Amino acid sequence: MFSMMEAARLEALHLADDPVSGLKAVIAIHSTRLGPALGGCRYLAYPDEQSAIRDAIRLAQGMSYKAALAGIDHGGGKAVLIRPAHLDSRAALFEAFGRFIETLNGRYITAVDSGTSSADMDCIALHTRHATSTSSAGDPSPHTALGVFAGIRATAQARLGGDDLEGLRIAVQGLGNVGFALAEALHAAGAELLVSDLDAGRVQLAVEQLGAQPIASEALLTTPCDILAPCGLGGVLNRQSVAHLRCAAVAGAANNQLASPEIADELEARGILYAPDYVLNAGGLIYVALRHRGEGLPAITAHLARISQRLTDIYAHAQAEKRSPARVADRLAEHLLYER
Missing domain, CATH: 3.40.50.720 (NAD(P)-binding Rossmann-like Domain)
Structure with missing residues (x-):
């Protein structure tokens, strides 16, 4: 894991496991040098946890490069939520993810990505202001x-x-x-x-x-x-x-x-x-x-x-x-x- 972080020059890697909601999440923060890390939240099935971590790191690095050349005051980050085989409440899972984001104190701002929607962002936003792409903000x-x-x-x-x-x-x-x-x-x-x-x-x-x-x-x-x-x-x-x-x-x-x-x-x-x-x-x-x-x-x-x-x-x-x-x-x- 650390070798992957070093190769990508990643600042931080955060993991969350909440058995109550079914949340298993990875947040990769590549860089905050130009501003808070901003990047989408993926909700997909992965063959194993290492694949999810690798995907988050790779995508976070790409977001840093994208933000730098886009000329916006943000670094790059990415969240990957591993979709469980069975889920009781999608809303509860994304609310748990919102609480997880809030613990990072604004270093990471999330957005829609593959497998997520504005409705999911609305659930996240109930527990943190560090969420974009909500129903009120509009589809990017x-x-x-x-x-x-x-x-x-x-x-x-x-x-x-x-x-x-x-x-x-x-x-x-x-x-x-x-x-x-x-x-x-x-x-x-x-x-x-x-x-x-x-x-x-x-x-x-x-x-x-x-x-x-x-x-x-x-x-x-x-x-x-x-x-x-x-x-x-x-x-x-x-x-x-x-x-x-x-x-x-x-x-x-x-x-x-x-x-x-x-x-x-x-x-x-x-x-x-x-x-x-x-x-x-x-x-x-x-x-x-x-x-x-x-x-x-x-x-x-x-x-x-x-x-x-x-x-x-x-x-x-x-x-x-x-x-x-x-x-x-x-x-x-x-x-x-x-x-x-």
């Missing part, structure tokens, strides 16, 4: 999608010579709240959509409403397209999948798309432009951070607009240095976190 997903859409246009400009998406074949893998909102924006811009999701109902909705072409999940990564947009869970880009990609660029909403840092170099070697995920998908973090400190939509919208320019700058540095954009983004984030 549309703002994540807006930032990714702007980033895809910047990626098209850098790789294809223009930011007009009319007629481009864009493959969206994952049609959750963010993925579907992104698909809607891409459809409105005239893109030809290829879609996949484990939920056949979401795929059918995209076919009916957006004229999308359904592709089996296992086939989407090898289907020819202009831009691949991973919008599901992480780790989709590994040595095997990258070898079979048939796209000009990868730009999507999923966190931690690269199975390992070296995969960025393999994408670069194949001439596939990679948009660093934590730069592209920062819209949700920007929304919850600014809402939590009382900012209105005009300020949030203005901050979201910076995502495209930040990505364009990273592409320019990467081209000049003949390096992967992912390597450039990591270096910039680490400078802000450790050297400034």
Whole structure:
């Protein structure tokens, strides 16, 4: 455990076990140098406790990098709640988690993530003020999608010579709240959509409403397209999948798309432009951070607009240095976190 913390330069790891509610939670705090750690709360089944801890640490580090390059006064953190096989009361579990967060005295602020909802955040907020994405605060997903859409246009400009998406074949893998909102924006811009999701109902909705072409999940990564947009869970880009990609660029909403840092170099070697995920998908973090400190939509919208320019700058540095954009983004984030 300590070796994992040291490798990620993690500040702290907190564990909670509440047999009464069924809560088994991990909170990883990567950095508080730029401000309180902010990051989502995942509620998923894990094969073992080590997998949950590893996921929390990896995601917390990504949140620190994301917050640093997004220019908000926060560090990165992540919570992982291990979903039990049987649960008497979901509300009681999330209320127990709220009490756990409160013991950290503001060092960690939670938000929605995979497997959680605004209703869960409402339960957490009964016991701590260090919670965002509540019913009253609003869903951050549309703002994540807006930032990714702007980033895809910047990626098209850098790789294809223009930011007009009319007629481009864009493959969206994952049609959750963010993925579907992104698909809607891409459809409105005239893109030809290829879609996949484990939920056949979401795929059918995209076919009916957006004229999308359904592709089996296992086939989407090898289907020819202009831009691949991973919008599901992480780790989709590994040595095997990258070898079979048939796209000009990868730009999507999923966190931690690269199975390992070296995969960025393999994408670069194949001439596939990679948009660093934590730069592209920062819209949700920007929304919850600014809402939590009382900012209105005009300020949030203005901050979201910076995502495209930040990505364009990273592409320019990467081209000049003949390096992967992912390597450039990591270096910039680490400078802000450790050297400034």
